[in-house]
Amino acid sequence: MTASRPAILIARKIFPEVVERLRTVFEVDAHLSDEPLDALALRARLQGKAGVFVAGTEPINAGLLAACPGLRAVCSMAVGYNNIDVPACTAAGVLASNAPGVLTETTADFGFALMMATARRIGEAERYLRAGHWKHWGFDMMAGADVHGSTLGVLGMGRIGQAIARRGVHGFGMSLIYHNRSRLPEADEQALGARWVDLPSLLREADHLVIVVPYSASSHHLIGAAELSQMKPTATLTNIARGGVVDDAALAQALARRTIAAAGLDVFEGEPAVHPDLLTLSNVVLTPHIASASLPTRRAMCDLAADNLIAALTGGVPPTALNPEVLTRA
Numbered sequence: 001m002t003a004s005r006p007a008i009l010i011a012r013k014i015f016p017e018v019v020e021r022l023r024t025v026f027e028v029d030a031h032l033s034d035e036p037l038d039a040l041a042l043r044a045r046l047q048g049k050a051g052v053f054v055a056g057t058e059p060i061n062a063g064l065l066a067a068c069p070g071l072r073a074v075c076s077m078a079v080g081y082n083n084i085d086v087p088a089c090t091a092a093g094v095l096a097s098n099a100p101g102v103l104t105e106t107t108a109d110f111g112f113a114l115m116m117a118t119a120r121r122i123g124e125a126e127r128y129l130r131a132g133h134w135k136h137w138g139f140d141m142m143a144g145a146d147v148h149g150s151t152l153g154v155l156g157m158g159r160i161g162q163a164i165a166r167r168g169v170h171g172f173g174m175s176l177i178y179h180n181r182s183r184l185p186e187a188d189e190q191a192l193g194a195r196w197v198d199l200p201s202l203l204r205e206a207d208h209l210v211i212v213v214p215y216s217a218s219s220h221h222l223i224g225a226a227e228l229s230q231m232k233p234t235a236t237l238t239n240i241a242r243g244g245v246v247d248d249a250a251l252a253q254a255l256a257r258r259t260i261a262a263a264g265l266d267v268f269e270g271e272p273a274v275h276p277d278l279l280t281l282s283n284v285v286l287t288p289h290i291a292s293a294s295l296p297t298r299r300a301m302c303d304l305a306a307d308n309l310i311a312a313l314t315g316g317v318p319p320t321a322l323n324p325e326v327l328t329r330a
Ligand code: DGY
Pocket: 055, 056, 077, 078, 079, 080, 081, 103, 292
């Protein structure tokens, strides 16, 4: 062991090639498992470590930072960073980074696919066929909603929201409405034919609502019973953002009462637990938080987290720091 090599923890199983790359720079302690370390184990494994490679699941908060005074960098392979208390990192002088950009198109592909599977009842139809229920052709058998030519409503118009919007407008001739805290520049709105609307109008007008808004205290249960009741009975809702943005219990009720037609969910409150009522419903497509899961993209996400970690601990400029100001402080 060389004294000058900083020690890091890799908190999740990742590509072996990325582990090897990190080993060329750091003393590496690797928890190479898909099961996350619990808070106590994470704290124990971080003693004496200058950096940690995390996914979107490890909670990095003020308590942990206080217990790990040697920590200087927390680098995540996820774009969503609601598991990282960035102000607490900044206060503790710890560089935090996420992995934006590299997963945009893959995640948008999936969001669009989930919306289509939901509208066209693909999960339900496959279960029907596998169960041996398909005996005859029927005029309305598994008939769903059209996607082409319908109105796409995007809640959260960041990179991924815009990539989904492009697919809808250019690929499927959809009309586009969106709601976001800040409006797109006029030229971008014009290029997409996008119309900014307030949240109630988005809910009322969208045929297919896709939720891509980051999770925070202010987006907790942004879509609850009151919001769902404003949607069309023929509408679908797709959530690829974070569990907690949608009130899953209220959604299960709306789906059971058919006050909306169907939902596609890749993220859940308290995942990997799923609200039990959702599991019993036929009009919901459920996937286990895999929107960014293509192999090339997962590799790019890991590479970006490694780039950030290496730069942060070797005097470089981390490409996607969330609080770059910590590096320029005296
Ligand atoms: C992300 O990158 O935020 C994905 O949701 C995986 O956590």
